[in-house]
Amino acid sequence: MAAERSGGGDPVRTLALLWRRPPEPKPVGRKPKVSVDQIVTAAIAVADREGLGAMSMARVAQELGVGTMSLYGHVPGKAELIDLMADTVLQERDLTPVGTWRERVQHYADRTRAVYRKHPWMRDVSMVRPPLGPGLMDGQEFVLAALADSGLEPRQITVAHVAIEGFVHSAAASEVDDQQLEEKTGESGDSWWGARQVFWDDYFDVERYPTMTSLWHSGAYDTGGTLSDNVRSSFDYGLAKLLDGIEGGLR
Known part of the structure; x- marks a missing residue:
């Protein structure tokens, strides 16, 4: 597969996600089905098992048992998610x-x-x-x-x-x-x-x-x-x- 690259997403939104600034607001009313951390963890799990080529927003949503649109309220797209994945594993x-x-x-x-x-x-x-x-x-x-x-x-x-x-x-x-x-x-x-x-x-x-x-x-x-x-x-x-x-x- 062709290599993905980090740094390809919206810089303002990506940096806010990487540093969790602002942190996700406490839910008012119905509790969100997923969080940024859950999305990143699921994406890493998919990539670990199936390779980065298999990782997509739809596949991550399937891993979490939610609709794909549930992810976009937290992470804008795959480019930002790859940044989050790479930086998260480097924190290990x-x-x-x-x-x-x-x-x-x-x-x-x-x-x-x-x-x-x-x-x-x-x-x-x-x-x-x-x-x-x-x-x-x-x-x-x-x-x-x-x-x-x-x-x-x-x-x-x-x-x-x-x-x-x-x-x-x-x-x-x-x-x-x-x-x-x-x-x-x-x-x-x-x-x-x-x-x-x-x-x-x-x-x-x-x-x-x-x-x-x-x-x-x-x-x-x-x-x-x-x-x-x-x-x-x-x-x-x-x-x-x-x-x-x-x-x-x-x-």
């Missing part, structure tokens, strides 16, 4: 500021990765124009505070923050690609590669790809783990080297 991160600045950034990365694994549909949400809600902003404050404690200059802090955010979200999104494919096809990444052993036996040209061949014979690809293990190792390696580079700016 337990961002406790403990340890060195590097340990805190690693904690942020691990918790963000966990959110993507729990909610793989986040892979299908482009957040180039992000939902400016508490989930996103709390995460940004956490990373900026860690970097501020590192001793970097103010401009270095903001540049490093952008680099970290880009790496963490991109790497976490790429990781769940294999998870989604396994769920859809019933075939693991390891099984998929195993079925293509014939490529290495009959098609791979050692003279055309001498660097790969040399690395193969040196044992560089003998990780001894599953594809998921290798992805995790690459994630940790990439983040560590990124932080090494940032730390180099202190010298």
